[in-house]
Amino acid sequence: MTKGIFPYFAAGEIVKGFGRGSKDLGIPTANFPLNVVQNLPPNIETGIYYGFANVDNGPVHEMVMSIGWNPFFHNKEKSMETHILHDYNQDLYGCILKVCILGYIRPEKNFDSLDLLINAIKDDIQQAKKLCNLPSNKGYITSNFFKKGNSSDGGNSVI
Ligand code: ADP
Ligand code: MG
Numbered sequence: 001m002t003k004g005i006f007p008y009f010a011a012g013e014i015v016k017g018f019g020r021g022s023k024d025l026g027i028p029t030a031n032f033p034l035n036v037v038q039n040l041p042p043n044i045e046t047g048i049y050y051g052f053a054n055v056d057n058g059p060v061h062e063m064v065m066s067i068g069w070n071p072f073f074h075n076k077e078k079s080m081e082t083h084i085l086h087d088y089n090q091d092l093y094g095c096i097l098k099v100c101i102l103g104y105i106r107p108e109k110n111f112d113s114l115d116l117l118i119n120a121i122k123d124d125i126q127q128a129k130k131l132c133n134l135p136s137n138k139g140y141i142t143s144n145f146f147k148k149g150n151s152s153d154g155g156n157s158v159i
């Protein structure tokens with residue numbers, strides 16, 4: 001069950017992903033290293049999540065995150081891939097990504113075409129913007145967690 005674990009905070013260095021070309025689709029995803037993924041509650045459902053994120057303690061933006069199975073580890077380990085709703089115009093490898101996951105949008109799906117996949121992601125992004133702006137959620141944008149000197153190896157205790 002995924003209920004009861006939000007907000008969930010995680011932080012770690014942005015590492016190279018599997019190079020599935022998401023950047024070419026206009027939806028780059030910053031990947032967390034294995035140790036951050038392994039800190040997730042073991043029963044968390046795979047799928048698309050939303051929340052807030054920042055890079056190197058910078059401005060906080062909305063994000064959508066895919067939690068799925070990582071082909072690099074023969075699909076035995078999960079992956080956490082975050083698309084931040086901000087145009088950085090540069091690579092962020094080696095930077096510190098902090099995320100506050102606020103909730104679940106939908107399960108993982110297979111799509112029949114690239115167009116359908118891109119449309120679904122655009123939909124997820126609209127949903128994420130709406131949900132992040134709910135009164136119960138939008139306060140997390142100013143969470144101390146995102147400020148310099150604060151981090152968390154993963155958990156839902158930081159406010
Ligand atoms: P990889 O397979 O290495 O994760 P991607 O095609 O998914 O490659 O691109 C991800 C990289 O793009 C991130 O690691 C980061 O360095 C960069 N990037 C630039 N803008 C963003 C953004 N808005 N959200 C996430 N990553 C971004
Ligand atoms: Mg990626």
